[in-house]
Amino acid sequence: MIEELAGGAAIAALLSLAVCRIQMRAGPVDAADETHKTHARPTPTSGGIGIALGYTAGLIAMAQLFAPADLLNRQAEALISLASAFAFVFLLIGFIDDTRPIGPRFKFLLFALLSIGASITMGIVDALPIRENETLKLGLSLGLLGTALWVFVLVNCVNFMDGANGLAMGSMVVGLSALAAIGYANGSNTVLAMTICAAAALIGFLVWNFPRGKIFAGDSGALFAGAVAAIASLILIARADLSPFIPPILFMPLLADALLTLAWRVRHRRKLLVGHQEHFYQILIRAGWSHARVSLLYWAVMALCGAIGYALSQSQDVSAPWIALAAAAGLSLAVSIFVRKYARTHGMS
Structure with missing residues (x-):
């Protein structure tokens, strides 16, 4: 199985790399904007097209060229196709927005509908394990709201954090790799194939x-x-009995930066839909850090969160995931307060 996974990943990375190289000439182009963007010159964008094509090619290779029946059976292939369809609709919306910006309210509506659809299709999280033999029942309505909110929030947070070279996409390589490791350990070949191909395609883009x-x-x-x-x-939560508290831990650096920045703007009565440079990573860049240094910091913290999440996924302690998530959230809040105080005292607010 290792050879099949490696072959699919290699195809995903190589095709992504090649298509992104073509896009560097063909466009579209992202114009520089001093309001909230950190680049100084027009730059080719929509590398997501290359990423998505690489991802698709890698999955097809695993299913048709390399993979034995015990890696991806017909049921797994159908589930991957359905899951990928939702991701491709998000891709299409993003590509349209890259070329001809869509109004924020209309995007909100589209994202909400897609998130609800993905939640119903993949599995609604309607119960939270608190401790051994004790579960908090959410019910169908609250469960659907929470599950859709997870999709909606993570998708938007990754987009909010995509503002420094390699930061968001490199962080996603780390997070997806952690999901792949959990999928492998928990026997979910569906998640293993999806996340390996997605991570590999992102690596091709990062070149x-x-x-x-x-x-x-x-x-x-x-x-x-x-x-x-x-x-x-x-998929892991619904079909591999993963604690729903673990995925937010895996992506905590991106979630914390985006959500705490939004909360800070709400507290200071600033418009949420207006471009800004108030994320943690933007403060670090104004402090003199290079894009590479900032990205490497986020990758390292993502790797730490991934290791913690993987360990928790293999633990028999049912209460450990939510305790760890609460601790991570508290630590993130403390870091947020420190960073913003530093920025204010050094005239970087």
Whole structure:
């Protein structure tokens, strides 16, 4: 099985690399914007097209050219096709937005409908394990709301964080790799194939994006990567008995930066839909850090979260995941307060 996974991943990475190289000449182009963007010159974008094509080619190779029947059976292939369909709709919306910006309210509606559809299709999380033999029952309505909110939030947070070379897409490589490891350990070949191909395709893109930023993933790439991760998480929860508290731990650095920045803006009565440079990573860049240094920091923290999430997925302690998630959220809040205080005292707010 290792050879089949490696072969599919190699195809995903190589095709993504090749298509992104073509896009560097063909466009579309992301114009520089001093309001909330960190690049100084127009740059090719929508690298998500190359990422998605690489991902698809890798999966086809695993299913048709390399994989034995025990890796991807017909049921797994059908589930992957359905899950990928939702990710591709997010990709399409992102590509349209890259070329001809869509109104924020209309995008909100589209994302909400897609998130609800993915939740119903992949499996609604209607119960939260608290401790041994004790489960918090959410019910169908609240469960659907929470599950759809997970998809909606992760997809948008990845998009919000895609503002420094390699930061969001490299972080997603780490997060998807952690999901792949959990899928392998928990016997979910569906998630293993999806996440391996997605991570490999992102690596092909990163050859051009990190550290020099020759092409950006664009909304298409960020939304696609976020959707694959969110939906793969739901598959693990529904079909591999993964604690629903673990996926947020895997992606905590991206979630914490995006959500706490939004909360800070709400507290200071600033418009949420207006571009800004108030994320943690943007503060670090204003402090003199290079894009590469900032991205490597996020990758390292993502790797730590991935290791913790994997360990928790193999633990028999039912209460450990939610305790770890609460601790991670508390630590993130403390870091947020420190970073913003530092920025204010050094005139970077």
